[in-house]
Amino acid sequence: MQLTYMLTEALFVGMVIVFLFSMRQKFGIALLYITLGTFQYLQTVLATFLYFEIFPGVFVSPGSAVLFNASLFAVLLIYIKEDAAEARKLIYGLVFANLTLTIFLLMVGLHLEGIPAEQLSFVPEQVLSFTPRVLIVGTLTLAIDILLIIILYEFFSKYLNKVFLKIYSAMAVVLIIDTLIFTVGSGIISAQSDYIGLLVSSVVGKLLLAVVYSSILALYIKFHQDKELISTNESTDIKDIFTFLTYRQKYEKLRKEIYRDSLTGLYNRGFLNENLPRELDRAVRNDDSIAFLMIDIDNFKHINDTFGHQEGDRILAFLAMVIHKSIRKMDLACRYGGEEFSLILPKTDKISAIQLAERLRDNLTILSASHKPAIAREITLTIGIAMAPKEAITPDELVSIADKRLYLGKKSGRNCIISNG
Incomplete structure (x- = not known):
């Protein structure tokens, strides 16, 4: 029941x-x-004296588990949906609220000091339990946590696809690190006999x-894709980590847009030119083989001339x-130009490359069977x-060899895979 409540x-x-974030344009x-600022005092009070099993x-305080998590949640929400510059305002506000408290x-x-003991008996115990060490360590830990969570989010974004x-x-x-720093730095461990149990309970x-x-x-991000900046004032003389993160965030977003083909969503020729040398260098250093595929749609000009360029774009x-469904996560698919596509296949020998090419052609046949219009079923x-x-x-x-073999296949009657010659 206590878990359900929490x-x-x-x-x-x-x-x-x-809700408050979604209403920011109106209010x-x-x-x-302001709401998050009030949480700072309340989470400290609750984490000091109120725990539920x-x-x-396993005893957990709603102050640390609910309200502290809420602060990190809000930082990420603003950082992801706005930018680091806006998140900086919240971060500074939270730290200042904690420092003021x-x-x-x-x-x-x-x-x-100097008040008779009988008068102190009327003061709530939780008020007297605050110590300078706990409050100072808590403020410093908060500053570290809310900066670290942004850096970690960017780090995990490179390796994980799911937003959740x-x-x-x-x-x-961040929560694990926060628990360790706070419990050790504030002296709570030394005051508890079962400090291992305390750590485990807090982390759990x-x-x-x-x-x-x-x-x-994750749900909010999924269903609210549009990004609306609440402030367009980009001028600032403050050069700190948040300014760096703002520019880095926008740079990464712009970089992804620059290197994506707008029609197919695959990488474009510029991405290929930048990354193919890196993949080759990596293959040489690691003594690996790398395959490069040039792919061309047969008789594509006939499709455009007969059915129109709009239908050609659909194809x-x-x-x-189909290419996206056929390759591995490590493979890089690019639109080389026109109706030509290219694939960079790291750690791939010739047999595996041929097998992937055959799988691509098989998937094209399978998926085009239910595709409308029917012209897709005639693609080779x-x-x-x-x-x-x-x-x-x-x-x-590498590109030249793959390109020569592609045109050799064209001269040989099309609809084939050429890996020699």
């Missing part, structure tokens, strides 16, 4: 944050920032609630989808294969 609390807080984003022997409570502590996994992986690592609770927040954020997009491919470093050691040589 999951419900996380769901409620997460939905409130998403401004300050409403969200969600599993046998720390200073103010230290000042309040001065009131308690990117978000949860970043949150999980945070990781469990992180599932809720990661799910909410190109359809073939790109001619493919030329070149191998490196056995047959070529430079990108130009």
